[in-house]
Every structure is written in C-alpha cells, then in structure tokens.
Amino acid sequence: MAKKTKNVKVTFLGGVGEIGKNMTVIECGEDMIVVDMGVSFPKEDSPGMDAIIPDITYLKQNIKRLRGIVLTHGHEDHIGAIPYYADELKRVPIYGTSLTIGLVRRKLEKSAKKCNLITVAAGDTVVLGGIKVEFIKVCHSMAGACALAVYTDGGTVFVTGDFKIDNTPIDGKQTNLQRIAEIGAKGVTLMLGESTNVERKGSSTSEMVVGQNLANIFQANAKKRLIVACFASSNYRVQQVLALAHRYGRKVVLAGKSMKSIVDVASACGELNVPKGVIVDGIGKLKPSEALILATGSQGEPLSALNKLSKGEFNKINIGSDDVVVLSSSPIPGNEKSVYDVINALFRKGAEVIYDSMNDIHVSGHAYEEELKLMLTLVHPTYFMPVHGEYRHQYKHAAIAKALGVQSKNIVIPNIGESYSVTAKGIRKHSNVPAGNTYVDGVILEDGEAVVSDRRSLAEYGMLLLLAEADLERGTLIGDVDIVARGFNLTDEVRRNVKNAVAEAVNTSDFDKADVDEYAKVIKKTIRKLFGKDRQFPIVIPVVVEA
Numbered sequence: 001m002a003k004k005t006k007n008v009k010v011t012f013l014g015g016v017g018e019i020g021k022n023m024t025v026i027e028c029g030e031d032m033i034v035v036d037m038g039v040s041f042p043k044e045d046s047p048g049m050d051a052i053i054p055d056i057t058y059l060k061q062n063i064k065r066l067r068g069i070v071l072t073h074g075h076e077d078h079i080g081a082i083p084y085y086a087d088e089l090k091r092v093p094i095y096g097t098s099l100t101i102g103l104v105r106r107k108l109e110k111s112a113k114k115c116n117l118i119t120v121a122a123g124d125t126v127v128l129g130g131i132k133v134e135f136i137k138v139c140h141s142m143a144g145a146c147a148l149a150v151y152t153d154g155g156t157v158f159v160t161g162d163f164k165i166d167n168t169p170i171d172g173k174q175t176n177l178q179r180i181a182e183i184g185a186k187g188v189t190l191m192l193g194e195s196t197n198v199e200r201k202g203s204s205t206s207e208m209v210v211g212q213n214l215a216n217i218f219q220a221n222a223k224k225r226l227i228v229a230c231f232a233s234s235n236y237r238v239q240q241v242l243a244l245a246h247r248y249g250r251k252v253v254l255a256g257k258s259m260k261s262i263v264d265v266a267s268a269c270g271e272l273n274v275p276k277g278v279i280v281d282g283i284g285k286l287k288p289s290e291a292l293i294l295a296t297g298s299q300g301e302p303l304s305a306l307n308k309l310s311k312g313e314f315n316k317i318n319i320g321s322d323d324v325v326v327l328s329s330s331p332i333p334g335n336e337k338s339v340y341d342v343i344n345a346l347f348r349k350g351a352e353v354i355y356d357s358m359n360d361i362h363v364s365g366h367a368y369e370e371e372l373k374l375m376l377t378l379v380h381p382t383y384f385m386p387v388h389g390e391y392r393h394q395y396k397h398a399a400i401a402k403a404l405g406v407q408s409k410n411i412v413i414p415n416i417g418e419s420y421s422v423t424a425k426g427i428r429k430h431s432n433v434p435a436g437n438t439y440v441d442g443v444i445l446e447d448g449e450a451v452v453s454d455r456r457s458l459a460e461y462g463m464l465l466l467l468a469e470a471d472l473e474r475g476t477l478i479g480d481v482d483i484v485a486r487g488f489n490l491t492d493e494v495r496r497n498v499k500n501a502v503a504e505a506v507n508t509s510d511f512d513k514a515d516v517d518e519y520a521k522v523i524k525k526t527i528r529k530l531f532g533k534d535r536q537f538p539i540v541i542p543v544v545v546e547a
C-alpha cells in the first residue's frame, strides 16, 4: 500500500493579516517552491517609502532547495517584489501565464535586471523537483489569473489565488470549475483561500455589466468629451472602453505611463484586442465628441494622469463643462480622501463626474461570500487556511469553512512568519521564520524600521539640531549651544538644561571628557528626559565639535 511518508509544509512570508505583498512558501522533503512575490504600498504610517516588500531571509537560507517561483497573476501585490530580489533569484525559474510574465519582464527591464522567466498556459503543469504545480484558469479583474494545485508527496495544496466566479466574462474564459471539482474529488489536503471580499454578501457582478453601463454613458453624452479612469492592469475594463470608443467613433488618448505600458504588454501577448487606429498620440484637433481620454489615477494618486488633469497640468488639456469624467473603480480603503479630492476638483472645473457610488461602472475582481462558499465546496479540503485578507477577513472566511464542514481543528488562521506542516495526524506548528516589512526607498533599506520611525517622529514631533563647542580639557561646553528647531519651540529651556546636564555629567566617573561623542550622548539623554518618558520626542541631532 502506498503510504504518504512526507509532510507538506507552508510558510507565510506575506499576504496574511494584510492585503498586500503576498508570498507563500510550500515545501515537501528537499523541495521548496514559492507562490507569488508581491509588494504592498506604503500608507501614511511609512512616509516617503516607495514600497514594502517581504523579508526573504528564509528563502536565502534555503536557496539550494528552491525549485521555482509560481505566480498566480500579474497584480503588484503578487509580482511587485521580484525586481528587488532579481539578483538573489537569478537561477530560480519563475512561472506564470503570458500576461503575468509579460508584466514581470517589463518591470525587470525598467530596473535593468534579468530573471529566468517561463511562460505557461492555464491547464499546464510544471514539474519543480518532486513538486508538480498545475495552473487552473480563474476569473479576476485581469487576464491570466490562475489558481494553483500544488501536488506533493505529502498531499495536494490548493491555492485559489485572487479569483471571482464570472459566468459571462468578456473574453468568454470562465473560472474552470469543472477542473477544480475534479481536483477536489481526488482529495485536497490543504486549501489556501483568498478572503478579500468575504464581508460582501451574495455574489459579485459580472464584468459584462460594466460594459452595458458604460455604453449608456457613451450614448447619453455623445456631444461631450469622455475621460475614463481605471486601473491600467484592469485589462478587461480597458478592453471594454476601447471597444466602446471604436463603436461610438471616438479616438482614445492613453494618459499615464502605466496605462501605455500595460496596454502594450497586454496587446502583445494577445490579452487585449486594440481596434485598429483607435489609439492616437494626442488630443490634437479632436472635437469633444470624438475624443476619449483613458487615464490612470482612479485611486486619486497624486502623480497620476487624472490628478494632473484635474489641476490642468496634463498636456495643456483644460477640463471644463464639455467633459464627463468616469471613475471606473472604487476607492481602496484608505484612499477615499484622495479620490474625493480629485472628484471635488473636477466638479469645481465644471465637469460632470460619474463615480461608483452613483452607477454600476465598476465591479470587483474578488469573490463574494457565496462564491467563496462554492469554491470551498468544490475543493472540499481536509485543512483550510484563509489568506489574502486582514485578520477580520481571515476570521470570517474561517467561520465559513467551518460552517461548510471543515473540522475546526483543521482550520488555522495563519500569521506572517508562521510555518505549519499538515500531516495525516493534524497540523503541526513550527517555530516562526524571519518575516515582516522590508522597506524600499529607491533601494532596499538595511534598517527600514528605524528610518520609518525617524520619519514618523520628524512628521509628528519635529527635529532638534544642537551645535556645541566643547573644551575637551576642562570638560565644559563653550559659549551658547546653537539650536535649530523645526516643528516646535522650546529652545531656551533646552539650552539651559543641556548646559546644566553637561556640567553635572563631567563630574561622573564614566564620563570621558576628551571624547566629543560623550557630550553628544549627554545632550541626547537630556532632551529625552525633558520630553518625559510618556511623550514622544523630536529627532535629536547633537553635533559637538572640539573648541
């Protein structure tokens, strides 16, 4: 009798307890693979950072066993970290469908890096050492999305990836429910299920509906110029806008770098059909009724095309009463204010603005509750772990799995850095691996947490630069302490305290009065004391020079 002797182990380097920087390690015996390698985008709590990427210490420690990286789809939260780690991963094959790999290639070209990229099609199975990975077509807000069945000697792990169940997708390619049901019937040991929209009741709306509503907007505004903003990566949305423009005799100007480049990549790999002659370089002499601007910036991003348009800073285009602006998106939580700022600015200029809260001009690419239930029913796993969500999403998804018959002892809500083996006997938790936020500001920051914390202090509490001259023989500060303060004023008190503290410190035995750094240390300590234990203090930069 064939007996499973090996365990399958999963380790979460990102994408759990958060929506962003998805990255999961799956291992069996000597073989290891990675599913996705994404970024998350910094919020106000990490000012000025370009991106946050997963910590890959664990991969580096096991690089000899890493057989490949498999990508579910081409969204930034699944592929965005690859260029930053391209050097470490040079020899590791990276697999994805054509649009996914096309987008990775474009990112690598931008950063002049190279990786071993391999294009597969939905339905393909790749062999990575002793692990086999099957790519299964799922619907999502972009083409080329796949669920993954990871076959190991320790059992099958089913990764849903980001998905929805759309019965009328605009490219006619539905989520392959038959294949998922077959895999489920053969026995899935562990399912990792995305949880983004678990809080939404019912089922998501088909992408097709957006097209119908957009067509109504084209008809109702035949004399006006149309400006449509959406995610550049939402290639089905872009497809519908291009087709409608063609049908209603409008030329399309692409506004925003990512819009242009994703349209290039998607049409090159056959996932976008651009009607001949529909895209033009500039607005030129086109009448409002003949023009459509397809822009990035549906999230109110400060440097995006839509934001610039709203301020009259884009290619000398003036927005006014001849314009109808359509935001074919909904604000990602946290972006509401920037989105509404842009909407306000556009209304002020006299434009008509149509956005999601009034019309069905956006649908989500993520499964709602009923779709998640269907997926769980088809896959019918022994063990279940909810991923791709904040804790509340994971919690609710876990409850659904339980209601659908997965035993509670077989459901785990994983946290970042956690590692589990699933065996016939149950789930075993291993010790945590290094994981967390790695910050990128141009380059990967060695001590990113400290930089972020400094920036937060700077933003909230200001900065204090103290310049002093010290007589290293006598152990005193000479003259006044020069103080440059930004963000608050307290200078007199600071000056007095610093002088007194140095005078006291010089008499203590461990103070080396010949060392300028000792004075600086005392100054720093004094300021902290001055601001009290419970209060946050400004960034303190003491500069002490020898007199």
Ligand SMILES: [Zn+2]
Residues within 6 Å of the ligand: 073, 075, 140, 162
């Ligand atoms: Zn996605």
Ligand SMILES: [Zn+2]
Residues within 6 Å of the ligand: 022, 075, 077, 078, 162, 388
């Ligand atoms: Zn995602």
